Amino acid sequence: MAKQQSYDVVSDFIDFLNASxxxxxxxDEAKKRLKSAGFQQLSERELWDLQPGHKYFFTRNHSxxxxxxxxxxxxxxxxxxxxxxxxDSPCLKLxxxxxxxxxxxxxxxxxxxGGGLWHTWFDRDLTVAGRVIVREENAGSVSYSxxxxxxxxxxxRIPTLAIHLDRTVSSDGFKFNNETxxxxxxxxxxKGELNKLSSENGSVExxxxxxxxxxxxxxxxxxxxxxxxxLQLLASKLGxxxxxxxxxxxxxxxxxxxxxxGAAREFxxxxxxxxxxxxxxxxxxxxxxxxxxxxxEEETGVRMVALFDHEEVGSNSAQGAGSPVMLNAVTRVTNxxxxxxxxLEKAAQRSYLVSADMAHALHPNYMEKHEANxxxxxxxxxxxxxxxxxxxxxxxxxxxxxxxxxxxxNLPVQDFVVRNDMSCGSTIGPILASGVGIRTVDxxxxxxxxxxxxxxxxxxxxxxxYEHFKAFYQEFSHLDGKMVVDI
Numbered sequence: 220m221a222k223q224q225s226y227d228v229v230s231d232f233i234d235f236l237n238a239s240x241x242x243x244x245x246x247d248e249a250k251k252r253l254k255s256a257g258f259q260q261l262s263e264r265e266l267w268d269l270q271p272g273h274k275y276f277f278t279r280n281h282s283x284x285x286x287x288x289x290x291x292x293x294x295x296x297x298x299x300x301x302x303x304x305x306x307d308s309p310c311l312k313l314x315x316x317x318x319x320x321x322x323x324x325x326x327x328x329x330x331x332x333g334g335g336l337w338h339t340w341f342d343r344d345l346t347v348a349g350r351v352i353v354r355e356e357n358a359g360s361v362s363y364s365x366x367x368x369x370x371x372x373x374x375x376r377i378p379t380l381a382i383h384l385d386r387t388v389s390s391d392g393f394k395f396n397n398e399t400x401x402x403x404x405x406x407x408x409x410k411g412e413l414n415k416l417s418s419e420n421g422s423v424e425x426x427x428x429x430x431x432x433x434x435x436x437x438x439x440x441x442x443x444x445x446x447x448x449x450l451q452l453l454a455s456k457l458g459x460x461x462x463x464x465x466x467x468x469x470x471x472x473x474x475x476x477x478x479x480x481g482a483a484r485e486f487x488x489x490x491x492x493x494x495x496x497x498x499x500x501x502x503x504x505x506x507x508x509x510x511x512x513x514x515x516e517e518e519t520g521v522r523m524v525a526l527f528d529h530e531e532v533g534s535n536s537a538q539g540a541g542s543p544v545m546l547n548a549v550t551r552v553t554n555x556x557x558x559x560x561x562x563l564e565k566a567a568q569r570s571y572l573v574s575a576d577m578a579h580a581l582h583p584n585y586m587e588k589h590e591a592n593x594x595x596x597x598x599x600x601x602x603x604x605x606x607x608x609x610x611x612x613x614x615x616x617x618x619x620x621x622x623x624x625x626x627x628x629n630l631p632v633q634d635f636v637v638r639n640d641m642s643c644g645s646t647i648g649p650i651l652a653s654g655v656g657i658r659t660v661d662x663x664x665x666x667x668x669x670x671x672x673x674x675x676x677x678x679x680x681x682x683x684x685y686e687h688f689k690a691f692y693q694e695f696s697h698l699d700g701k702m703v704v705d706i
Contacts, residue, residue: 228503228681228682228685229479229487229678229681229682231499231503232487232496232499232500232681233477233478233479233487233489235248235495235499236477236487236489236490236491236492236495236499237476237477239306239491239495240348240369240470240472240491241310241348241349241350241470241472242282242306242307242308242528243281243282243349243350243367243468244348244367244369245306245495245498245526246278246281246282246283246284246306246526247281247367249284249286249498249502249526250276250278250284252502252503252506253274253276253286253502253506256274256506256509256510257274258274258275258276258286258288258506259273259274259275259276260275260276260277260278261275261276261277262277263277263279263547267551267552267555268555269289269552269555269556270289271289271290271291271292271293271515271556272289272290272291272515272516273288273289274286274287274288274289274509275287275288275289277548279537279538279544280528280537280538281350281365282306282307282528282529282538283306283525283526283527283528283538283539283544284306284525284526285523285524285525285526285544285545285548286502286505286523286524287299287521287522287523287524287548287552288505288508288509288514288515288518288521288522288523289515289521289552290515290517290518290519290520290521290522290696291515291516291517291518292516292517292518292519293518293519293520293521293556294519294556294557295553295554295555295556295557295558295559295562295566296553296557296559296562296565296566296569297519297520297521297566297569298519298520298521298566298569298570298571298696298699299520299521299522299523299549299552299566299570299571299657300520300521300522300523300570300571300691300692300695300696301523301524301525301545301570301571301572301573301657302501302504302505302523302524302525302572302573302575302688302691302692303501303524303525303526303527303540303545303572303573303574303575303647303648303651304494304497304498304501304524304525304526304527304575304576304647305494305497305498305526305527305528305529305530305531305540305576305647306494306495306498306526306527306528307332307333307494307528307529307530307531307532308333308490308491308493308494308495308531308670309331309332309333309334309335309336309531309670310332310333310335310470310471310472311329311330311331311332311335311337311340311401311403311470311471312329312330312331312332312468312469312470312471313327313328313329313330313347313349313445313467313468313469313470313471314328314329314330315444316328316444316445317329317444317445317446317449318443318444318445318446319402320408323407323408323409324404324406324407324408325404325405325406325407325408325446325448326402326403326404326405327347327375327402327403327404327405327446327449327471328402329401329402329403329471331397331401332470332531332532333531333532333670334531334670335670335671335672336668336670336671336672337395337397337401338393338395339671339672339673340377340401340471340672341377341378341379341395342376342377342378342379343376343377343473343475343672344373344376344473344474344475345373345374345375345376345377345403345471345472345473345474346369346370346371346372346373346374346375346471346472346474347368347369347370347374347375347449347453347469347470347471347472348367348368348369348370348469348470348472349367349368349467349468349469349470350365350366350367350368350467350468350469351365351366351367351368351453351457351464351466351467351469352364352365352464352465352466352467353365353366353457353459353463353464353465354459354463354464354465355459355463363465366457368453368456368457368467368469369456369472370452370453370456371474372474373474374405374449374452375403375404375405375471376403376404377400377401377402377403377404378404379393403471405446405448405449406446406448447461450464453467472490473490473672473673475673477489477490479678480675484678485598485677485678485679486597486675486676486677486678487675487676487677487678487681488673488674488675489673489674490671490672490673490674491674492577492666492669492674492675492676493576493577493666493669493670493674494530494575494576494577496577496664496666496676496681496684497575497576497577497663497664497684498526499681500575500664500681500684500685500688501524501526501573501575501688502524502526503685503689504524504685504688504689504691504692505522505523505524505688505692507689508522508689508692508693509522509692514693518696519696520569520570520695520696521552522692523548523549525540525544525545525548527539527540527544527545527647530576530646530647534647534650540647540650540651541650541654543654545651545655546654546655549563549566549567549570549655550563553566567655567656567657568656568705569699570655570657570658571617571620571657571658571659571660571695571699572612572648572651572652572655572657572658572659572660573621573659573660573662573688573691574611574612574646574647574648574651574652574659574660574661574662575662575663575684575688576646576647576648576661576663577663577664577665577666577669577676578595578601578602578604578635578662578663578664578665578666579595579635579665579666579669580595580596580597580665580666580667580676581594581595581596581665582667588638588641589638590636590637590638590639593634593635593636595633595634595635595665596633596665597665597666597667597675597676597677597679597680598677598679598680599631599633599665599680600625600630600631600632600633600679600680600683600687601621601625601630601631601632601633601662601663601664601680601683601684601687602632602633602634602635602662602663602664602665603618603621603622603632603633603634603635603660603661603662604635604636604646604661604662604663605618605634605635605636605661606636606637606643608643609649610637610643610644610645610649611643611645611646611648611649611661612646612648612649612651612652612659612660612661613648613659613660613661616658616702616704617658617659617660618660619702620660620695620698620699620702621660621662621687621691623698623701624687624690624691624694624695624698625687627690627694628686628687628690630683630686630687630690631683632687633665646661646663648660648661664676664680664681664683664684665677665680
């Protein structure tokens with residue numbers, strides 16, 4: 220039974236990955252799951268009418284999502300039990316002017332997003348996905364809306380240079396320039412022009428009044444900023460005309476689906492494990508920890524998940540962890556249920572955040588990169604991250620709570636510190652801990668190939684993460700009373 224449950228969680232995770240090529244799609248998939256589980260969508264633009272025992276969520280920019288369930292015994296000033304993760308991953312995003320033509324080849328200009336292992340993007344079958352701003356006309360009235368789009372077929376590729384033209388690549392290593400070499404090819408100019416002519420003739424034959432031959436968008440930008448061939452592909456998916464596409468936020472994506480792998484089928488091979496793995500596990504844990512009628516009967520706090528955009532580039536945006544989006548949610552919930560002074564400050568000190576971001580597993584070919592006593596293993600459970608310089612927000616008190624939950628449920632945990640002769644990455648943990656004043660532990664499931672276009676994690680760690688997070692939601696309000704520090 221346990222083995223079947225583990226398979227179900229992993230299978231569900233792979234479905235989530237394959238539905239989420241971008242942060243926009245990840246939030247959209249999360250919305251569908253929350254609505255199916257009985258969560259009510261709120262708008263930050265409107266007043267909130269909240270009730271104990273009910274479940275809610277809202278989105279910001281459609282790339283960040285916050286969901287929460289209010290305990291039936293919750294009163295204003297009580298704590299929030301939060302898991303925070305992020306929806307974005309390093310990628311190549313299309314430039315505002317993406318049209319590039321060189322050597323008779325149509326290319327798509329991209330800019331690097333985050334700290335990716337960009338060499339892994341060469342010789343991959345790529346496509347595009349993201350959101351598009353579309354002009355819509357109905358009965359003489361014009362409106363604009365954003366639509367998610369994804370082209371499933373491989374339409375782009377970044378080819379490497381043949382070894383015959385780069386004889387030192389084997390001895391000197393693969394070297395490239397991010398600006399001049401990291402540009403996907405879309406088509407040859409010849410085929411692109413033939414496709415354009417075919418489209419024009421088809422428009423005439425079909426009686427379409429749009430004169431594609433003018434190749435001028437209503438904004439004066441579409442057909443000069445981006446290849447018409449690319450716009451035609453997008454328009455075909457969206458069911459609109461190329462000239463109706465006013466703007467977009469698109470990124471290059473690998474077309475190879477996420478899958479189980481390894482001789483023992485013990486691994487997950489996929490892009491975006493950092494950090495969709497933690498996003499999925501925390502989201503599913505909240506949904507399942509609040510699924511039954513009695514789930515919130517004895518709950519005195521608020522169970523929350525916050526999945527942020529822009530972690531990979533510092534979190535400093537209106538929808539990043541550096542914004543007040545989570546604090547806004549905590550404030551609005553608190554103020555809905557009480558008006559006494561200092562309730563928010565009281566709630567912050569009673570709250571607890573699990574900052575969940577993937578961790579570095581021990582690499583068998585680079586074992587010297589890990590400190591000898593801190594070598595997280597695949598299948599070893601969630602990793603508690605420590606850093607004396609506060610690159611992670613963990614301390615003895617916050618790690619105690621997380622370990623106690625693991626002990627009670629017989630779940631493995633591991634420890635990680637970076638070597639003293641290496642720099643340490645960071646997470647949303649220190650940002651939220653310092654900005655909100657909330658107790659925080661930094662954790663993550665171990666993985667290999669972080670920030671590659673294809674990463675690796677272990678199936679057991681997906682199960683362990685989900686179970687650990689679910690137990691956290693179910694038990695933290697009772698566990699919190701066992702330790703008092705500031706008295």
